[in-house]
Amino acid sequence: MTYVLATNRKWNVEMANRLSTQTGKEFFLIRNKEDLTVELLANIRPRYIFFPHWSYIIPASVYETFECVIFHMTDLPFGRGGSPLQNLIVRGICETRISALKCIAEVDAGPVYLKKPLSLYGAAEEIYLRSAGVVEEMIVEMVNSEPIPYEQQGTIECFQRRKPEDSDIRELSELAVAFDYIRMLDAEGYPKAFLETEHFRMEFQRASLKQGKIVADVTITMRG
16 A cells, blocks of 8 residues: 655654654655646555645645545635635644545645644744644554544634735734734744834744743845
8 A cells, every 4th residue: 555745844854754653554755736636646656645735725636536635724614715724723723633624626625634732832834844743643553553534623714815905014013912923823834923114125934922022033035
């Protein structure tokens, strides 16, 4: 039995080797969207294709031919849609569940295999690393037990994918909220929380919330 791990995030790259060791099964790693083709996958013949963190659209030809498992950082059907981590934090949510679900045409609407809890404390990079560990445990469980997915139940609430301009903290009026903006975007590949003046752009990361203040690293560049 073989499996595929498709991810474009560096913190998941070594996961395929660890999964092979833990399960005794063969895992193939795909990092580039150009390699996610029916032709390549047909040669591998995977039982599952796991997508622990994939920033691209999965072609219909792939998920209609192979059983594709995606991982979403909300307790589905709550929080379908884009930017789940950021949308959870701006709502003041500190604990969530990662849902492993089958990929179908409708976004984040597929039947669920299993769910596991996840803490949302810390910076985004820290949370993503923590979630990678949870996802790895979920994949091992799926390989060992092949759970039957069940249809999502409950009230559907959809998130809108956040845009880079949503990272502007100029209109915020509370330190705790500004701190959440900085930490929820503090990961590789995400637009940092920022402030702009007439001439400068200031981007913030590695923040800590102290009594009456935020201490953070700031990068200042010229606008334009």
